[in-house]
Amino acid sequence: MSNRPPTLDEVAQRAGVSTGTASRVINNAQHVSAKARQAVERAVEELGYVPNVAGRSLASQRRGAVVLAISSDDPALFANLFFAEVITGVNAVIEETDLQLMLVLAASERGRDRLARLLQSRSADGVMLLALRENDPLSKLADESGVPVVHGGRSLDRTPRWYVDADNRGGARQAVEHLIGIGRQRIATITGQLDLHVGVNRYLGYREALALAGLDDSRVAHGDFGEASGVAGMTRLLDEHPDLDAVFVASDAMAAGALTVLRDRGKAVPEDIAVVGFNDVVTAQHTQPRLTTVHQPIEALGREMTRMLVRLVNGERPTPLILPTELVIRESA
Amino acid sequence: MSNRPPTLDEVAQRAGVSTGTASRVINNAQHVSAKARQAVERAVEELGYVPNVAGRSLASQRRGAVVLAISSDDPALFANLFFAEVITGVNAVIEETDLQLMLVLAASERGRDRLARLLQSRSADGVMLLALRENDPLSKLADESGVPVVHGGRSLDRTPRWYVDADNRGGARQAVEHLIGIGRQRIATITGQLDLHVGVNRYLGYREALALAGLDDSRVAHGDFGEASGVAGMTRLLDEHPDLDAVFVASDAMAAGALTVLRDRGKAVPEDIAVVGFNDVVTAQHTQPRLTTVHQPIEALGREMTRMLVRLVNGERPTPLILPTELVIRESA
DNA sequence: GTGAAAGCGCTAACAC
């Protein structure tokens, strides 16, 4: 059991200066003589002084911490790479600051309550909110809490003041333009939920690309991003539009489902029907054939959200950001 | 911009009681009349009072937060499911408490420094340390910091006072016993690094099972848990022990490598050679044939580490825990 | 450039 850590007062005393001066040195403020500075630095060294965060917070009204909150209905959502990648990005930026990172996984009602309290109690200097649902009440709560809030992604109902999002629409357009580029003319799509911002925007990107090329955009099946709905969607498309020669699928999971249908129906990919997915999850490299897909900059999302929040905490006014996506061409298209 | 949040004093005044009484109610302590309690509760409600953590920390000498620290040389390590699963488990327990969770990813030297400072400054009431390297200096530092430390996994050099670990040895034994149970007699193994606790223990489990059955345990190749070393190990085993009829591989990644070798050599799995892996990562379900493997209770690890730490923070003295693993039987054995 | 002192909001010890 180690002793009580030294206080600033003790450091000051040891250095033969006042507490005020010691404090100035610690926070490397102006108006300190080189002599005093050195004396304090020596004392800090000798005593092994580390500032007490609680005292500091109380006096300075700053917390020295930000929270990353992930709100979702689906606990399984955490258990995937997306999550790990975001955190890796967040951590990379946090490491360069003096801030601590608090993590709140708000999958349950209870978790959401805790997050709400956290926000109200101003235990953090800022919040990054990855609200994976539409109309998440947390979103409003966070904005009202008085601390800076950076959103990851957008929702249909309201555009947050500060957010970082991936260019879903542009990515989708790029994917479809690729299909057009390799000579496809009858291009279908399987969409995600159209009550989600991502769902709508990937669909809009699809239509945009076809409109620009003067092609028909009526070969549409609606899914929910899950593999099963990819199976269902592909089946329906094949039945209703037997002439299609390509399909843009709004998620890799659905694309994986679609591929199994195509195989069962004896369609060669990409010869008969070219397939492009979206997300670039690991499994995209393991499908048969390997999936051409739109890569999402997930780690960058975490990084940029954090950078934005740090700026806000420092009193700067950053602007929202939309991160480019990238088409990864493999065998399926 | 909302107003300054109300203080306890204001709540007390509104309720017509003293600050002391208000504090007692907030922390639901003894010795408060029902009347006073109600009055305070109403005032809290009306004013929307939420305790200020900094003030509380300073006065109570408790932080109300614990940290989960993941120390590793390999940044890529975070980017996997293991990580997400552990956190999910940790979060589940944290949610039931008033504690906040701080996350420190200490992949870089800098990250490790930050963690060290965090520990020294006692910004947290406890630490969970997932030190994924042997001889991690952090391990010592954490123990010396004076706050309770719960370790995830063990290392060869020292057994921590409090830890949660998976039963690597038992899992390995179980795997090999399964091979014996399906009639195999000439069972080989591909080990992981033998300078890692997990590596040694899975190897010991292998030897234990064979010793108990009176079988030969000399068919051994040493790998490093990576896929490439699985390829090399299997090749060597096949060359040196052409008679083997089963192999226990200490990781799924190595097992995947081994399977490709067996396929190339025209060996049928499991008919000619049965294969069992370890870890039960997602890809184990996607190998050809699907891999029989030992499932690691990763989420449970996170959960139990947290439970243990919470007990420690509350002044209880829990005991170390070794979590059982489970054999998942698929096609490969 | 430096020191003194007044809090920041809360808990806990003590007196009643």
Next chain:
DNA sequence: GTGTTAGCGCTTTCAC
């Protein structure tokens, strides 16, 4: 059962 009060360790204002 309740009120009073002295800090917890730090920042910050204000004199000097």
